[in-house]
Every structure is written in C-alpha cells, then in structure tokens.
Amino acid sequence: MKFNTKTIHGGQKPEEATGSVMPPVFLTSTFAQSSPGNHKGYAYGRGTNPTRTALENSFAAIENGTHGFAFASGMAAIDCVLRLLKPGDEVIAGDDLYGGTYRMFTQLFQKYGLEFSYVDMDDVKNVSDAITQKTKLIWIETPTNPLMKIADIESISSSVKEVNSNIIVAVDNTFATPYLQKPLDLGADIVMHSATKYLGGHSDLLMGALMVKDEKLAKEIHFIQFAAGAIAAPMDSFLALRGIKTLHIRMQRHCENGKAVAKFLKNHPKVGEVYYPGFKDHPNHEVATKQMKDFGGMVSFRLKDQSKEVAFQFLENTQIFTLAESLGGVESLVNHPVTMSHGSIPEKERLKVGITDSLIRLSVGIEDIEDLLADLEFALNT
Numbered sequence: 285m286k287f288n289t290k291t292i293h294g295g296q297k298p299e300e301a302t303g304s305v306m307p308p309v310f311l312t313s314t315f316a317q318s319s320p321g322n323h324k325g326y327a328y329g330r331g332t333n334p335t336r337t338a339l340e341n342s343f344a345a346i347e348n349g350t351h352g353f354a355f356a357s358g359m360a361a362i363d364c365v366l367r368l369l370k371p372g373d374e375v376i377a378g379d380d381l382y383g384g385t386y387r388m389f390t391q392l393f394q395k396y397g398l399e400f401s402y403v404d405m406d407d408v409k410n411v412s413d414a415i416t417q418k419t420k421l422i423w424i425e426t427p428t429n430p431l432m433k434i435a436d437i438e439s440i441s442s443s444v445k446e447v448n449s450n451i452i453v454a455v456d457n458t459f460a461t462p463y464l465q466k467p468l469d470l471g472a473d474i475v476m477h478s479a480t481k482y483l484g485g486h487s488d489l490l491m492g493a494l495m496v497k498d499e500k501l502a503k504e505i506h507f508i509q510f511a512a513g514a515i516a517a518p519m520d521s522f523l524a525l526r527g528i529k530t531l532h533i534r535m536q537r538h539c540e541n542g543k544a545v546a547k548f549l550k551n552h553p554k555v556g557e558v559y560y561p562g563f564k565d566h567p568n569h570e571v572a573t574k575q576m577k578d579f580g581g582m583v584s585f586r587l588k589d590q591s592k593e594v595a596f597q598f599l600e601n602t603q604i605f606t607l608a609e610s611l612g613g614v615e616s617l618v619n620h621p622v623t624m625s626h627g628s629i630p631e632k633e634r635l636k637v638g639i640t641d642s643l644i645r646l647s648v649g650i651e652d653i654e655d656l657l658a659d660l661e662f663a664l665n666t
C-alpha cells in the first residue's frame with residue numbers, strides 16, 4: 285500500500301463479530317476468561333485493549349514500522365524511551381528541543397543518573413564527536429521546535445551506527461509526520477510522536493506514539509508500557525485513529541498554507557527573520573528537500589521590533605490564529621515560545637539558541653489562505 289491508502293487502511297480490518305468498519309470503542313477495563321489464563325488475547329486494559337490495538341497497528345503502518353504503541357501523552361512516550369536506559373547511560377540530544385522534552389531530561393531523568401549532552405545537529409559531525417563509551421541514545425527532533433532547524437536523519441543514523449550499532453537513534457517526528465518524512469526508513473530505530481498534534485489533528489485529545497521495526501525493541505517497549513501504565517485510553521484511541529484517516533489531505537493543505545504564510549511574512553516590512561525549511565536560504569534547505577516530501581505547516585518568525593510589548597500586541601490582535609499552546613490541529617494557532625511552549629527552559633539557555641521575546645511560532649491550519657493572511661496583516665498593523 286502507498287501512504288495515503290495506509291492512513292485509511294493500514295493495519296485495519298472490519299471488526300470480526302459484527303463487521304463494524306470502524307473499531308468499536310471498547311470501554312472496558314477487563315476481559316472474561318473461560319479458564320484461568322485462557323482468554324481471547326485480551327486480559328486487562330493496561331496490557332492491551334482492542335481499540336488501542338487498532339490504533340497501534342495504524343501507527344506501525346504509517347511509519348513503515350512493525351509495531352506501534354499508544355501512550356497517554358507525547359511526554360509519556362518519551363518517558364518510555366528513556367526507561368530503556370539505566371543510570372550512567374548517556375543521551376545526546378539536539379540543542380533546540382520541545383520545552384517539555386528538555387524539562388524531562390534536565391529535571392526528571394538527570395536525577396536518576398542519566399547524563400545528557402546537547403549538540404547542534406545541523407552538522408552530523410557534532411553528533412559523532414559527542415559519542416562516548418556511555419552513549420546509549422541519540423534524541424533527534426527535526427524540524428525543531430520552535431526554530432525549525434533540520435537534522436539529517438540518514439547521515440546521523442549511519443554515522444552513529446558506524447561507531448556503535450547498539451546506540452539507539454530516536455526521532456521526534458511530531459512536526460513532520462510520516463506524510464513528510466519516515467525516520468525508520470532513514471535508519472532510525474524509534475519514531476516518537478506527540479499524537480496530540482498532527483496525527484490526532486483536531487485538538488481534541490492528548491496522546492503519544494512510538495513506532496519501531498525491531499522485535500527486541502518492541503518487546504522492551506511493550507513491557508515498559510504495560511509495567512509503567514501510561515497507556516492511551518480507548519476513546520482517545522478511537523479519535524486518533526479517525527484523525528489519521530485524513531492525515532494526508534490535512535498535511536497537504538497545511539503545507540500549502542504554511543508556504544504561503546512563510547512567503548507573506550518574509551516580504552512584510554514589520555517582520556525580521558522567518559524560520560521555514562522551505563526557503564532556499566534556510567541553512568539546511570538541501571537536507572530538508574532530501575528527507576522531506578514538503579515543508580509542513582509550522583512557521584516561526586521574529587518581529588523587527590524586539591520589544592515584548594509589540595510581540596504581545598501582535599499575539600493579542602490575531603482573530604483567526606488563536607493564541608494557545610499546541611499545534612497541528614485543523615485550526616491555526618499562534619504561540620509565544622518564551623512565555624508558553626518554552627517557558628520551562630532557563631533564560632540563559634533560551635537566549636543562547638535565540639528564543640527571545642520577539643520570536644513567534646505559528647501552526648498554520650487548513651482554513652482559507654486569504655483569511656489567514658488578512659488576519660496576520662491586521663495583527664501586524666494594529
């Protein structure tokens with residue numbers, strides 16, 4: 285199956301008892317057994333639930349993996365990946381990460397003896413130079429949140445595996461989605477999603493996903509998912525599965541609108557830098573073109589006026605772009621990284637990578653582009 289077909293049919297079949305085309309929402313915590321240990325593959329909802337299984341099969345299919353896992357949130361999925369490690373192990377991560385990921389690394393897992401180093405993944409060499417005997421995991425985000433930096437998944441994966449094939453390469457694919465790039469095909473071992481964003485696509489649920497193509501890794505992840513218990517609920521699983529069925533057409537429009545918004549901002553006299561991997565002068569445009577089908581719906585930019593007041597004015601002025609955390613839904617959202625998504629990053633670290641008061645992040649939705657541009661024009665001029 286090709287990708288668009290997979291979003292609808294991947295890993296799915298009509299339910300056996302009734303032929304129901306969509307999987308029923310199995311709102312049950314437990315399953316009857318005919319004699320001790322004798323059940324129909326489902327024993328207790330933390331281990332497996334048929335609605336979640338249907339979604340997990342879809343997760344695996346759309347990322348060209350063999351196994352998918354659904355968690356209560358994106359953070360719960362990252363938490364699961366880190367639990368594959370033990371004290372003393374080292375993680376190399378990108379230096380521009382989702383704020384919650386950085387918070388989990390520095391404020392939770394460092395406490396339990398994991399070590400983290402942060403490198404600019406623009407250059408593959410920075411990653412291979414940072415590898416030590418203790419390195420067990422490479423954590424890649426691409427495009428990054430909020431600066432839209434691009435890491436070359438294929439080159440990083442192959443150069444890491446050359447040094448030590450046991451090092452796990454994981455990619456947070458939330459921004460790109462498998463419509464644009466498939467990290468497992470590019471040599472990564474684990475794909476992670478905040479399915480809260482584009483996979484769900486309708487801002488009506490919180491969920492995390494992991495996809496793998498290795499049996500041993502799948503076993504370990506399933507064990508942690510079951511033992512730690514941060515599973516996705518049946519109703520949310522149903523909603524996410526429904527969302528994925530339109531992922532390809534939503535992404536197509538997100539990409540079109542994202543491109544138009546990026547161009548509009550680039551030509552606007554009140555706007556400074558625009559961060560969008562689709563521009564030829566983006567530092568890693570070539571890599572983005574190589575590994576992504578298109579450039580997505582996320583665009584960040586800086587106002588020429590550097591003051592917090594002018595940024596706040598803009599953020600309060602938009603009407604269609606709703607000022608809210610999150611991204612990837614059908615509706616357009618605007619975010620102020622300093623006070624919102626990246627508020628948990630210490631000021632010193634934020635300034636080092638360029639997350640300043642004048643930086644604004646847009647999640648461009650699938651509304652009519654004329655309305656979106658008019659909204660931005662209005663907000664920039666009042």
Ligand SMILES: *Cc1c(COP(=O)(O)O)cnc(C)c1O
Pocket residue numbers: 357358359360382384385425429456458459477478479480481490491492
């Ligand atoms: C939102 C987000 C997360 C965290 O996911 P939740 O579903 O909010 O827990 C992780 N990575 C990226 C890139 C995100 O945008």
